[in-house]
Amino acid sequence: xxxxxxxxxxxxxxxxxxxxxxxxxxxxxxxxxxxxxxxxxxxxxxxxxxxxxxxxxxxxxxxxxxxxxxxxxxxxxxxxxxxxxxxxxxxxxxxxxxxxxxxxxxxxxxx
Amino acid sequence: xxxxxxxxxxxxxxxxxxxxxxxxxxxxxxxxxxxxxxxxxxxxxxxxxxxxxxxxxxxxxxxxxxxxxxxxxxxxxxxxxxxxxxxxxxxxxxxxxxxxxxxxxxxxxxxxxxxxxxxxxx
Numbered sequence: 001x002x003x004x005x006x007x008x009x010x011x012x013x014x015x016x017x018x019x020x021x022x023x024x025x026x027x028x029x030x031x032x033x034x035x036x037x038x039x040x041x042x043x044x045x046x047x048x049x050x051x052x053x054x055x056x057x058x059x060x061x062x063x064x065x066x067x068x069x070x071x072x073x074x075x076x077x078x079x080x081x082x083x084x085x086x087x088x089x090x091x092x093x094x095x096x097x098x099x100x101x102x103x104x105x106x107x108x109x110x111x
Numbered sequence: 112x113x114x115x116x117x118x119x120x121x122x123x124x125x126x127x128x129x130x131x132x133x134x135x136x137x138x139x140x141x142x143x144x145x146x147x148x149x150x151x152x153x154x155x156x157x158x159x160x161x162x163x164x165x166x167x168x169x170x171x172x173x174x175x176x177x178x179x180x181x182x183x184x185x186x187x188x189x190x191x192x193x194x195x196x197x198x199x200x201x202x203x204x205x206x207x208x209x210x211x212x213x214x215x216x217x218x219x220x221x222x223x224x225x226x227x228x229x230x231x232x233x
Contacts, residue, residue: 003155036219038156045206045226046148046156051219089156093217097173100146100158100217 004029004090004103011109017078020106022090023071028101030071034093037066037075040105041086049088050075077108085110113137115145115207115224122230123197130193131227133207140164140188146210146220147181147192149203157203161210162190197231204228 208220
């Protein structure tokens with residue numbers, strides 16, 4: 001079964017805002033508010049940044065926000081900082097025999 | 112504080128099996144599930160399955176059905192993932208993660224282990 005679709009890379013300058021999209025289908029992103037986003041720095045374990053479309057775990061900066069429209073979810077990072085440079089993965093519940101699916105990942109470069 | 116500590120790196124030959132452990136601390140083990148996620152070198156995340164810390168119920172990714180078994184030892188708050196009939200494309204870092212999920216929904220994986228590199232090579 002196919003992964004969710006994310007752009008391979010995005011970039012932005014410090015202080016700018018960027019948005020990463022995550023496109024699925026009505027069986028996953030579009031059908032449920034169970035979208036989460038993970039940040040992964042090289043050699044490290046992933047860290048949840050957003051869950052249930054737009055909720056931030058305690059301790060995550062409010063520069064990170066999430067939203068969803070139809071079959072596409074989005075992660076927005078405002079006021080880009082050098083430490084935001086990482087890989088970002090979206091994930092969703094999917095109504096299938098494999099109930100969790102990840103996106104292919106997006107490499108964020110802070111110029 | 113919540114911690115998940117995994118066992119060390121493994122090197123296996125094709126056709127062999129590997130069993131990775133994940134010891135949880137800092138929370139009530141039976142109140143959460145444990146999921147396993149793997150990441151091949153330079154690739155993205157792949158969900159493998161999850162197991163309830165309460166009753167041991169499992170749900171595996173369809174592509175791994177028949178090759179993977181997840182178990183728990185509630186007396187030591189440890190989860191295990193065994194993968195059999197290893198192939199070269201099973202070479203990956205294997206992560207355990209505490210899962211917040213239920214029947215028909217999944218919220219997030221909120222704490223992760225440090226990862227275990229499994230290398231499959233002849």
